Amino acid sequence: MTRLAVRRCAAIVVGLICTVGFEAGGDGQGQMATLSPWLETALRQGAPGARHRIWVYFRDKGQPLAGRSMPLSERALGRRARRAGNAAWRAYDDQSVAGSYARQVAAQVSRVRHTLRWLNAMSVEASPEQVRALAALPFVERLDVVRRARGTPETPVEVRSASTTDAGRPRPFAGPLD
Numbered sequence: 001m002t003r004l005a006v007r008r009c010a011a012i013v014v015g016l017i018c019t020v021g022f023e024a025g026g027d028g029q030g031q032m033a034t035l036s037p038w039l040e041t042a043l044r045q046g047a048p049g050a051r052h053r054i055w056v057y058f059r060d061k062g063q064p065l066a067g068r069s070m071p072l073s074e075r076a077l078g079r080r081a082r083r084a085g086n087a088a089w090r091a092y093d094d095q096s097v098a099g100s101y102a103r104q105v106a107a108q109v110s111r112v113r114h115t116l117r118w119l120n121a122m123s124v125e126a127s128p129e130q131v132r133a134l135a136a137l138p139f140v141e142r143l144d145v146v147r148r149a150r151g152t153p154e155t156p157v158e159v160r161s162a163s164t165t166d167a168g169r170p171r172p173f174a175g176p177l178d
Contacts, residue, residue: 053146062098
């Protein structure tokens with residue numbers, strides 16, 4: 001293959017990649033939400049009517065930041081201003097999840113468990129059909145399984161008397177501390 005042919009093939013590949021990227025929509029609106037591999041596996045392996053605990057992550061916080069009131073007290077705002085210094089703290093993270101998003105999600109699921117403003121997400125229980133309906137909402141960015149922490153079972157510990165040493169012999173009396 002000549003250099004010219006390689007360049008032409010490369011140009012065609014780059015052109016196809018750019019075309020597919022632009023058709024997918026650069027603004028993130030109109031795309032289906034991404035399902036995590038764990039959620040896809042849970043949906044595939046679960047019973048048809050089973051409810052799954054999932055995280056619903058939103059693309060944004062809804063209306064612009066300027067049009068919303070801050071849920072923080074003056075004391076909290078002052079503390080953040082002192083600690084942040086010249087670096088602007090992210091007021092965006094303090095904004096609550098958009099009410100319209102939360103209402104639409106709540107209407108389509110079995111149960112709302114939690115809403116977390118810093119994650120811009122909701123934890124819900126939903127059936128596989130409800131999960132697919134959530135994935136079609138334009139403001140939902142991704143869906144993931146709520147993972148549970150699994151503690152290791154505690155191993156029994158042998159309790160020894162304080163009056164014996166590791167070898168089982170009695171400890172010598174140390175006497176009073178002077």
